[in-house]
Amino acid sequence: MRIFLDTANIDQIRQAAKLGIISGVTTNPSLVAKEATADYETVVKTICSIITGPDSSVSVEVLAEDTESMIKEARIKASWAPNVTIKIPATAEGLQAISALSKENIEVNMTLCFSLNQALLGALAGATYVSPFVGRLDDAGHNGMQVVKDMLDVFKHYQLSTQVIAASIRHPQHCVAAAKAGAHIATMPYSVLMQMIHHPLTDIGVRRFLDDWKRISQ
Numbered sequence: 381m382r383i384f385l386d387t388a389n390i391d392q393i394r395q396a397a398k399l400g401i402i403s404g405v406t407t408n409p410s411l412v413a414k415e416a417t418a419d420y421e422t423v424v425k426t427i428c429s430i431i432t433g434p435d436s437s438v439s440v441e442v443l444a445e446d447t448e449s450m451i452k453e454a455r456i457k458a459s460w461a462p463n464v465t466i467k468i469p470a471t472a473e474g475l476q477a478i479s480a481l482s483k484e485n486i487e488v489n490m491t492l493c494f495s496l497n498q499a500l501l502g503a504l505a506g507a508t509y510v511s512p513f514v515g516r517l518d519d520a521g522h523n524g525m526q527v528v529k530d531m532l533d534v535f536k537h538y539q540l541s542t543q544v545i546a547a548s549i550r551h552p553q554h555c556v557a558a559a560k561a562g563a564h565i566a567t568m569p570y571s572v573l574m575q576m577i578h579h580p581l582t583d584i585g586v587r588r589f590l591d592d593w594k595r596i597s598q
């Protein structure tokens with residue numbers, strides 16, 4: 381399972397990139413607004429220069445609401461950097477835009493995806509990725525990870541190449557479940573990535589090894 385960071389915070393992205401395990405970033409208007417800037421282009425270009433490599437992907441959301449405007453906006457945003465992936469919501473207008481953009485070889489991440497039906501339609505339209513929002517589904521009383529599993533089963537059954545990004549990840553157990561389900565990617569906040577790394581027994585073990593070594597080497 382590949383790991384993407386779900387943030388527009390440049391410091392966090394730089395820190396996480398140093399670990400050498402991040403191959404993508406997902407942004408959305410709310411995440412950009414958290415950084416108190418409306419300059420989406422500068423933020424995206426900076427992220428794209430940090431997260432590089434042949435498989436890298438930086439998801440950038442379109443804000444237009446009708447198909448024609450979505451397509452125009454997507455073409456402009458896709459030109460910001462070679463590793464930009466366009467995020468389009470799972471609506472009828474969005475599906476039309478995804479169909480058109482996939483024919484132009486513009487990578488699309490179908491976002492705000494909450495059902496297997498939406499994911500199947502996104503895959504048929506040619507989306508490179510679909511993003512089921514696991515945490516928001518859980519919040520609404522559904523089983524978000526079951527929706528991820530269903531998408532993976534159906535894509536496998538019909539040999540659809542669209543990749544599933546487990547999104548709206550809230551805690552490390554979501555990461556475990558996404559990996560066990562076989563999700564291609566999990567996109568998560570920086571805090572959850574840090575939680576994935578830390579284990580109290582590792583901290584205790586490191587401390588004990590260092591203390592024992594100091595005792596005999598003095």
Ligand code: E4P
Binds near residue numbers: 516547549
């Ligand atoms: C994914 O691409 C979205 O940006 C994100 O995962 C939404 O997560 P949230 O439900 O925590 O806002």
